[in-house]
Amino acid sequence: MSDETAGNGASATVNAGYDEWIDALAEGAGYALVCPDGHGSLPPRRVCPECGSSSLSEEALPERGEIETYTVVHVPSPRFADDAPYVTAVARFGPVRLTGVVRGVDPVNDGNGDTGDGDNADAVDDAVEVGTAVEVTVGERETDGGRVVVFRPVEE
Amino acid sequence: MTGVRVAGVGLTQFGSQPERTGRDLFAEAADRAFTDAGVDRDAVEELNYGNFMGALAEHQGHQAPLMAEAAGVRCPATRYESACASAGVAVREAVRTVAAGDADVVLAGGMERMTNLDTEGATEGLAIAADDLFEVGAGVTFPGAYALMANAYFEAHGGGREELAHVASKNHENALPNEYAQFRKAVSVEEALAAPPVAEPLHLYDACPITDGASALVFVSEEYAADNDLDAPVAVTGTGQGTDRMALADRADLASTPAADDAAAAAYDDAGIGPDDVDLAEVHDCFTIAEVLAIESLGFAEPGEGIAAARDGHTTADGDLPVNLSGGLKAKGHPVGATGGSQIAEVTRLLRGDHPNSDHVADAEVGVAHNAGGTVASAVVHVLEVAE
C-alpha cells in the first residue's frame, strides 16, 4: 500500500504542481520559481520559503548545472532495489539545487573496489566529482518504471 | 519560571528484539523511570511521548493513549513526531511545561520498534524523514543523505574516511561497559575502513544499527522534588530547538547544520552557559559524519576542525570533552523515536555518577544532549547541570 500512495513513486497519486514541473523537466523546459529577491524554489509554492514573498515567477533552468555533492548508494530503498548501486547527486542549476540520479557513469569502479585509503576516492572518482558539469532530464527507475530526475555529465 | 529536575530515568535494553510490542517496550522504560524516581504514577500530570514510524512498523497510529495505559498513567497524553528528534521535542515540551509551572510532574520519552521490518522496510521507513517528492524520489536514502553531507564536508574542509573511522571506533569503545548498548564489541579503525559500503563515502561502521527500544524520564519541579524529599540532583537548565529547510538541496550550506547551531545557541542562552562550560556531551551520531557536524554546531570545534576531534583524542573517554560516553547512536543503538530521551537518561546517569562510564567524568557538572531529526532539518539541544 505504501508504494502506491508514496509521493514520487506513485502511479495513482497526482501531485499537482510537482507533476507539471517534472513534465516540463522531461520536455527540456525545466524551471524554478523565483521571487523578486532572487530566491529560487521548486513547486508547489505559494510563497518564497526564504522571504515569504508571494510574487513568484517561473524562470527557465540553465542548460547546465554543476554537481555540488554526490554519493554511490549500495543499500537502496525498495523503489530503487534493481537500480543499486547508483549515483545520487545534488547539482546547482542557477537559482536552485536539484537532487537526481547520475546516469551515464559506471557506479562500480574498475575492479579494485573502494580504495579504503582514507581519502575521498570512491567508485565513481573519475566520472563524477564535485564541479562536474551535468544536464538534467527525466528518466525511469529500473525497479518500477517510476519517473526520476536524471543528471548526465556533459563535455565542458 | 521554576527549576526542572530529572527525578528518574528508565531505558530498555537497546537491540534487536523484534517480537516485543511497542507498548511493552515503553511500559518497561516507564516502570524503570518510576522506580528510579521514587514518584507515584498517580502524580503524573502529562505524558509527552515520541515516536516516528509506528504507523509503518506496527500499523499503529494514535499511540499516546496506548502508551499512557502501558505506563499506568491517566493524564493528557500526546505523541510528538520529529523523525529521529521525536523524543527530543517531547522532552523539550515536558521541560517547558514544568518550567512554566503548568505541571509538577511530567513523564516523557519515546519508543521505536524497527527490527520487525526487513532491511528494505526499515530503509523505506527511515527515508520518509526526507522530502518524498524531491529527495526520496531521487534515490536519497537516510545513509545516502548523510553521505551527501559527508562528501560536501570533505570538499569544503578536507578529511575523509579515516577520521570518520576514529569516531566509530571511539563510540564502540565507549559502549563496551554500557549494559543497555546494542553493540558491546570493539571496532578498530582498520575494521571500520574495511567494512562494505552503504552509501559512499559511508560504510557499514559509519552507520548506526536498526534498533528496538524505549526511553522514559520523570521530570519534576524543584519544589515538588523538595516537598517530596526526592533524590533528584540533576537539573535541566537549558532547552533550545532549531528548524531548517527540509531538503538538503535547499539548505544554504551542505556541510554544516544551522538548525543545530540555532538550538545550541538557544539552549546555552537559556542555561546562561557557553560551550567552554560543558564537561560531556551526548550527540546525535546516526552516522559518524553527524557527530562531526554536531560538535561544530555545539561550539566544541571550529567549522572544519570537528573531523579530527576523535582522531586527536579531544572527544575520547579521557579527552578534554568526552562525546558519546554511552556509545552513542552508533554503538548503543538508535530506536529512532526513543533516542532523544535516551540521551537525557545517559547524561543524567553520567552526571549522577551511576553510569558505567562515570569514572571518566568524575568532576563533571555540565552535560549537553544534542538530538537531530532527518538530515538535521530539526534539532533539539538540552543543557543538564548538577544542582546539588
Ligand SMILES: [Zn+2]
Ligand atoms: Zn524570496
